[in-house]
Amino acid sequence: MDEEPQLFDNVAVVNRECSTILSQIATFCTFEASCLTEPWIPISKGTTTINKDTCILVDIIIYGHPKHCDEVGDILGIKKIYLQEPDYRETRYGYKNPHFLDLNSNCPGADMDRHPLRFSLLQAEFQSQQLEFSNGKVLTQSLLKQKLAVVFKTMTRSQNLKRVIADTNRVHTSLKRYQEEALDFILQREFGPISPEYCLWKQKDQHLYIHSITGFEKNETPKETGGGILADEMGLGKTLTILSAIIRTANEAKSFALSTSNGTLFAAENTLIASRATLVVVPSPLLLNEWLQEIKLHCTGFSKPIIYHSHGREGNPEVLADADIVLSTYHTIAAESTDITSPLWKVNWFRIVLDEAHIIRRMTTRLFKSIKRLRANFRWCLTGTPIQNSLEDLAALINFIQSSPLDDFHVFKKHIISPLLKGSGEGVDNLRQLLDSVCLRRTKELLNLPKVIFESRLLNFSPREKRQYVDTRDKLVRMINQNRLQPQNKGCLGVFQLQLQLRRLCNHGTFQKLSVGVEDFDPEQAIAHLRKLKHAKCEVCKSHVTGIHGIEEQRSGSFTSCGHLLCSKCIQKTKGALQKIDGRDGCLKCSLCPETIFGEYLVTEGASSKPSGSGNKNLSAWQYFDKDGCSTKISAVVAEIEQHKAEGKSIVFSCWTRSLDLIGIFLSSRNIAFVRIDGSHTLVQRKWILEVFQKDSEIKILLMTTGTGAVGLNLTVANCVYILEPQWNPMVESQAIARVNRMGQTRNVRVVRYIMKGTVEELELQPQQTRKLEYAKVGWEEDDC
Incomplete structure (x- = not known):
């Protein structure tokens, strides 16, 4: 007879983050935990032991009454923990997963192959706020959406x-x-008068004004004008x-340029060249050309617009100041942020217009600070997605247009964000007043x-x-299990390479070679996850x-090919310390670890965007694929293109040039003519x-990378869009689609998205998109979301 199993206290502990989450639902749920037996070492009959610092992946199954299902889903979702279908569960109980979105069935979880909860480590980093009522109850995203x-x-402007x-x-x-x-709105926001109904400053008596949202007081007449936010949906002609x-x-601009001083300017700004531009x-x-065409x-x-971009750009600030319009890029302005000789900083512009202004939404970046300067x-x-x-x-847009005092983020958070997250009516009213005034x-x-x-x-695969x-x-x-025992950054490279392999396998199938190279690594996603x-x-x-890189980030860095994360200041130091290996040309020994460096020392963003041609030139892409492979997804896309090619022109979007290579190979083999644009x-x-x-x-x-086709293009010649894979940021997809479905489109537009069942695409990316779009489109509803 087997010995009675011993019961132990504190055999293991759940990490603090998980225990905090589980404690919130413990009052109406019970838990069942299971794990693999490999980490446990037999000592004698009936006993086992485990190393003190071992980290084990545990699957936790949550049981509770169906009436609590949505509440549990909201609580976990806010903390970015998303339930997967378990490998094992008590079959006598029903099953319901609040985080599962099944597009083809009314029976969640039916016939799906899923990985358990341990896979949640791979969730993309999306900014999430701690939403709590003042009484401690959670304010769910759905409730915030309703607010x-x-x-x-209720906006009336x-x-x-x-x-x-x-x-x-x-x-x-x-x-x-x-x-x-909209012209009326622009003129009001620039020169007034603004109807008292939409003024944020209210006159209390002859010498006192009170801000209707913050309660701040001023003795002098406050400034209500100065610009605003034109947030019409994409395709409504904001450029025109x-x-x-x-x-x-134009006349007001000339008057401004002729003025020698302006009482509203700071003293230092009176030295700037007043401009009519x-x-x-x-x-x-590419958008520079779009504006020129418009x-x-x-x-x-x-007068001939001046393009302030690339080599040979105009260096005389007086020439810039005397133009009707000057066109430049965010990248150009950020790159000149430390150049004291740049004419950008010597001009007091009559007007600045930020196209696709949501680009500056992160106020801590060098890009935002350069634009604000x-x-x-x-x-x-101008933005369709503020x-x-x-x-x-x-808050970043309000900061840029200088709508005082809410251009101070702490003030904005106190009077706009916090009241809304507490669910108060005050928060709703404050935001309505603000938007009705400036937007x-x-x-x-x-x-x-x-x-x-x-x-x-x-x-299906x-x-x-x-x-x-x-x-x-x-x-x-x-690999994830091993890296949890090694919390340092080294080794993260391989994890992200493999994760990208999963996503690419969804596209390429067995065409995808199993070797993992630097070209499969996405440094931006790796940085985002490490920050998380x-x-x-x-x-x-x-x-x-x-x-x-150093353009849009406050403190930039890079990964070495052997997996170290280094800041920009330390890269040169470690590069100089690399040791040559005798008898092996081109091979260096890393100064931080014993690994050998072959080829490039640093991983770059462009590693996966090497130039490739179109048409027959795509045949050279076979070097990246297994010729004996098969791809369910690529075959499905090409078959659908063939089926509908007589119905009009189509665009195929993918975030990877390799996927476009493979599509190109298939199209060429069928003598289907195409063109392609990528980075x-x-x-x-x-x-x-x-x-x-x-x-x-x-x-x-037209084959196009999503980054190239996301903004700034008029593609109404097409009436069908194929999206090869879901994106971490679903707004990239929405913006790309909006370039087809916009003013000038005369036919119905068909958008086809491809998802591989039971994979990272369906279980992680698609739910992330759904949650993010549900938040992003609140009040900014788009037909394509």
């Missing part, structure tokens, strides 16, 4: 604007009614509206655009693909690293390729 929905439904006719002598395109009303405003206010800042060089298409009488009489933000992640995104938002319903038809393809995916996944889990774990520190000086193409090449796609009736397919 914000109330805000946007757009209903109380009059039509302002554009200067028809210089603007030869008729404005829509809503664009003429701004160009019309620039022309409409509007500086327009865009995300990419000017050429709609306007006459402009620019001086201007008026400041405008709230992408959280209310802090809106104008209209939706695509004004355009009566054709329908967008969304279709999802939930695909072939047996070969499934075996390769499961083998790679198991290898990843073992509070491990994003330089291994040499222990300083915090906020991102890759390796120059601006001139991109312009030429787009012209070919738009004008050549034989070219029906």
